[in-house]
Amino acid sequence: MKHIFIFLMLSGVLKISAAQWSQFRGPNGTGKTDANLPLALGEGKNVKWKTPMAGKAWSSPVVWGNQIWFTNAEPDGHKLWAVCLDASTGKVLHNKLVFEIAKPQKSPVAMNSYASPTPVIEAGRVYVSFGAHGNACLDTQTAKVIWQRQDEQLYCDHFRLPASSPILHGDTLILQFDGADKQFVVGLNKKDGKTKWLHKRAFAFGTDNGDRKKAYGTPSLIATGDRVQLITPAAVATEALDPNTGKLLWTVRTGGMNASGLPQFAHGLVFINNGMGGMSAIRPNKKGDLDAVWSARRNIAKKSSMLVHGDYIYMVADNGIATCLEAKTGKSIWSERLNAGEFAASPILCGDRIYCFSIKGDTVVFSAKPEFKILARGKYEAGFMATPAVTGNALILRTKTAVYRVEGK
Secondary structure, eight states: HHHHHHHHHHHHTTTTTTTBOOOOOOOGOOOOOOOOOSOOSSSSSEEEEEEEOOOOOOOOEEEETEEEEEEOOOOOSEEEEEEETTTTTTOOEEEEEEOOOOOOOOOOSSSOOTTOOEEEETTEEEEOOOOGGOEEEETTTOOEEEEEEEEGGOOOOSOOOOOOOOETTTEEEEEEEOOOOOOOEEEEETTOOOEEEEEEEEEEOOOOOOTTTOOOOOOOOEETEEEEEEEEEOOOOOEEETTOOOOEEEEOOOOSSSOOOOOEEEEEEEEEEEEEEEEEEEESSSSSEOOOEEESSSSSSSSOOOEEEEEEEEEETTTSEEEEEEEEOEEEEEEEEEOOOOOOOOOEEEETEEEOOOOOOOEEEEEEESOEEEEEEEEEESSSOOOOOEEETTEEOOOEEEEEEEEEO
């Protein structure tokens, strides 16, 4: 009976919303799709519809059925929305004002937005997070708020605004709050929003500087051995928790601050990049304090997440240098400049093509192979901060000013 339970538990992780683009970076957060996406991208190329979108918000779209959801915000953070578009037409179905904030947290820099966390969606419900400013569950048909949380337990000083996206595990909604003052991971009952467990970061940061304690990481779920592990990157270190209880499983010092990349799992290794340009590979087969199998610091993405394809890791650093590493060893295979400016959005993998989207609006498609080759380039009117979504054979792109459906004939 125990073996049957373990099989079902692991299967649940591997098949999370496999038919939908339900969370940040799609099914299981891998950034991969089997769709037949167009190669020609750019303003006016293969654009089925374009919907202008006011506000300043970097959350990525998520898709369920014929609905596209994302969050939006006023540039000053006083009003926070959940937005739903018709996937076929781009028509706005819902523009729900979820929270009005009298005194939003301030940021010393303009890079981030008040609506950067990507929602997570399932049949009938979408869960939106604005970090310490509020978290809520909405009915996808009516946009009615089912529950919401704006309380001291789910509060931290983000210092540079929130960006950690929620994920789902069974009946639990999981969020990370790594602020300058408090750092914790919390599991909420997705039905009513009540706290099921809360884990305070259990390692020493080695500093009293709150700016060096903050992070923007989105957790990931991996299935290994006889258990499911919740990988939660923070500043200085990464912790693995039991997603059902929040119990600490292991800790590894991954260094840096501002971690935002979504951890990946392949070849028995967890790959983690931090916001200071460092990367670690960890073998998650023990409890307690672990050491990295290998680490790297050359041309590592600070903001965006990596892709693992076959025996290789691919990523695009903030400065626009694309890199290919050997996954098992960390050996550098190649690093090439894309000549498209800076990048923040995460790349996505379609077959053996990698699609990249720059802050100034350039798109670059290159081969996911150990030999570097650019396949196509394009240009949009506004730049990209949000990572694209996929539905059917279409890309759902969100620039700073509009949302597009891009699909070949």
